[in-house]
Amino acid sequence: MQLKQRISPVNNLLAGLTEVEYQRLMTEFETIDLMLNEVICNAGDQIHYVYFPIKSIIALMNHLDADKNLEVGMIGNEGMLGSTLLLGVNTAPFRAVVQNTGATLRMPAATFTHELQQSLVFEQQLKRYLYVSLSQLVQNATCNRFHVIEERLACLLLRIRDRVQSQSFHITQESLAQMLGVRRVGVTMAAKALQHKKIISYSRGNLRIHDNVGLEAISCSCYQTNNETYSRILNA
Amino acid sequence: MQLKQRISPVNNLLAGLTEVEYQRLMTEFETIDLMLNEVICNAGDQIHYVYFPIKSIIALMNHLDADKNLEVGMIGNEGMLGSTLLLGVNTAPFRAVVQNTGATLRMPAATFTHELQQSLVFEQQLKRYLYVSLSQLVQNATCNRFHVIEERLACLLLRIRDRVQSQSFHITQESLAQMLGVRRVGVTMAAKALQHKKIISYSRGNLRIHDNVGLEAISCSCYQTNNETYSRILNA
DNA sequence: GGATTTATGTGTGATAGCGAACAGACGCAA
DNA sequence: TTGCGTCTGTTCGCTATCACACATAAATCC
Numbered sequence: 001m002q003l004k005q006r007i008s009p010v011n012n013l014l015a016g017l018t019e020v021e022y023q024r025l026m027t028e029f030e031t032i033d034l035m036l037n038e039v040i041c042n043a044g045d046q047i048h049y050v051y052f053p054i055k056s057i058i059a060l061m062n063h064l065d066a067d068k069n070l071e072v073g074m075i076g077n078e079g080m081l082g083s084t085l086l087l088g089v090n091t092a093p094f095r096a097v098v099q100n101t102g103a104t105l106r107m108p109a110a111t112f113t114h115e116l117q118q119s120l121v122f123e124q125q126l127k128r129y130l131y132v133s134l135s136q137l138v139q140n141a142t143c144n145r146f147h148v149i150e151e152r153l154a155c156l157l158l159r160i161r162d163r164v165q166s167q168s169f170h171i172t173q174e175s176l177a178q179m180l181g182v183r184r185v186g187v188t189m190a191a192k193a194l195q196h197k198k199i200i201s202y203s204r205g206n207l208r209i210h211d212n213v214g215l216e217a218i219s220c221s222c223y224q225t226n227n228e229t230y231s232r233i234l235n236a
Numbered sequence: 237m238q239l240k241q242r243i244s245p246v247n248n249l250l251a252g253l254t255e256v257e258y259q260r261l262m263t264e265f266e267t268i269d270l271m272l273n274e275v276i277c278n279a280g281d282q283i284h285y286v287y288f289p290i291k292s293i294i295a296l297m298n299h300l301d302a303d304k305n306l307e308v309g310m311i312g313n314e315g316m317l318g319s320t321l322l323l324g325v326n327t328a329p330f331r332a333v334v335q336n337t338g339a340t341l342r343m344p345a346a347t348f349t350h351e352l353q354q355s356l357v358f359e360q361q362l363k364r365y366l367y368v369s370l371s372q373l374v375q376n377a378t379c380n381r382f383h384v385i386e387e388r389l390a391c392l393l394l395r396i397r398d399r400v401q402s403q404s405f406h407i408t409q410e411s412l413a414q415m416l417g418v419r420r421v422g423v424t425m426a427a428k429a430l431q432h433k434k435i436i437s438y439s440r441g442n443l444r445i446h447d448n449v450g451l452e453a454i455s456c457s458c459y460q461t462n463n464e465t466y467s468r469i470l471n472a
Numbered sequence: 473g474g475a476t477t478t479a480t481g482t483g484t485g486a487t488a489g490c491g492a493a494c495a496g497a498c499g500c501a502a
Numbered sequence: 503t504t505g506c507g508t509c510t511g512t513t514c515g516c517t518a519t520c521a522c523a524c525a526t527a528a529a530t531c532c
Binding site: 408421441 | 509
Binding site: 172173174184185188189191192202203204205 | 478480481482
């Protein structure tokens with residue numbers, strides 16, 4: 001069973017570790033369930049824990065005011081929350097909100113920084129992840145500037161799908177609107193368009209993707225660009 | 237004279253070093269002049285040198301296609317180009333374009349990574365700078381999404397002013413448009429509005445700021461937010 | 473089972489910014 | 503002086519998105 005975990009690790013950032021390193025790390029983690037819409041931290045908060053999602057999704061949000069929010073990063077089992085600790089700053093740069101419940105590994109920040117010093121491979125992997133986060137973040141910023149809501153919605157749904165590893169998941173239009181930084185009505189229109197094209201079905205937060213190829217065709221190239229960046233840097 | 241340099245260092249990231257560290261670093265730097273509109277690197281390029289501007293400005297641009305560009309970061313004597321080497325990745329995440337000529341310190345990438353290992357203070361300072369870059373980048377992304385051209389232009393002019401350390405500088409509306417990710421005509425309109433308010437004067441690329449307070453009042457809060465982030469993290 | 477909450481759909485007008493095309497104005501160089 | 507390149511100003515129709523207000527429908531709760 002442990003072998004199975006190593007071949008298909010619970011979190012991709014823990015791949016590539018030696019068996020010994022992996023086992024030691026696992027003794028430091030606790031597995032928890034995050035609560036939907038829970039605000040793990042606000043920008044400027046002290047970082048107490050780092051989180052490695054297994055099935056959950058954490059959204060990084062930049063918050064200007066009540067109706068000016070923007071998703072600037074999404075963390076699933078391909079990433080982690082708290083990687084900026086690598087830079088020697090122990091305050092959170094952004095608000096982190098739980099977008100999807102599910103099992104999550106958690107470790108105290110102090111333990112994390114200590115573990116980094118124990119394993120060069122681990123540290124190297126996380127530094128690379130931080131580089132990828134930076135790149136993707138900028139790609140999303142540009143995406144926000146130039147692409148229309150429907151493209152961006154398609155992109156967002158694909159990113160969620162990849163992280164929940166399922167064709168169907170639960171998310172309200174209101175949440176999607178917050179992430180895209182647009183009005184809910186804007187999401188309603190875009191989602192309706194996707195439904196008419198038989199690409200998704202959507203009812204009261206229950207969303208199902210029927211046509212993956214169609215969705216990728218509609219989404220802007222940013223989806224693919226971000227995936228390429230991830231695999232180029234982290235699976236090198 | 238050397239003492240003067242230490243009190244008012246050529247580049248702010250070199251402040252806080254001990255005299256010995258500073259002197260050793262300076263032997264590794266060469267001082268060069270960057271050419272206007274020179275593309276130092278494109279996204280994905282190998283990083284050969286790191287740059288510490290003294291009077292110059294380097295703009296980080298994300299490039300989708302010919303007419304879809306966005307400034308995602310600006311580097312003057314408060315920062316450096318190449319800080320992502322800290323993350324152990326030696327390819328550039330973004331295109332870097334010279335926006336203002338002027339003296340610049342340059343060091344080979346290999347020397348830089350070697351020097352990082354020699355001085356913990358230096359490394360710590362640059363890690364913090366990378367954290368600040370990340371934060372500012374996200375702030376700008378949100379700014380692009382929510383604020384109107386005139387606010388953003390005001391913000392941009394203030395950022396340039398701070399880096400050239402002068403009330404007047406040369407930049408075309410075309411360049412400004414590229415950085416803001418809008419049409420030149422959009423900049424023309426916004427710049428005209430600022431001129432009517434007697435805040436700036438502008439003729440064929442020669443721009444002069446007459447009313448700093450007025451310009452800050454018009455610019456969005458992102459300007460101040462970014463400055464606060466910088467001083468909170470780097471001057472701590 | 474009725475009331476309330478939550479989630480989605482619709483409609484109307486306003487507006488910021490876009491694309492394209494063109495006109496003037498300044499500056500340098502032959 | 504003429505010409506050409508660069509920079510800025512102006513206009514027109516168009517579209518995506520916004521703000522606000524209200525309608526409908528499913529889920530949940532007492």
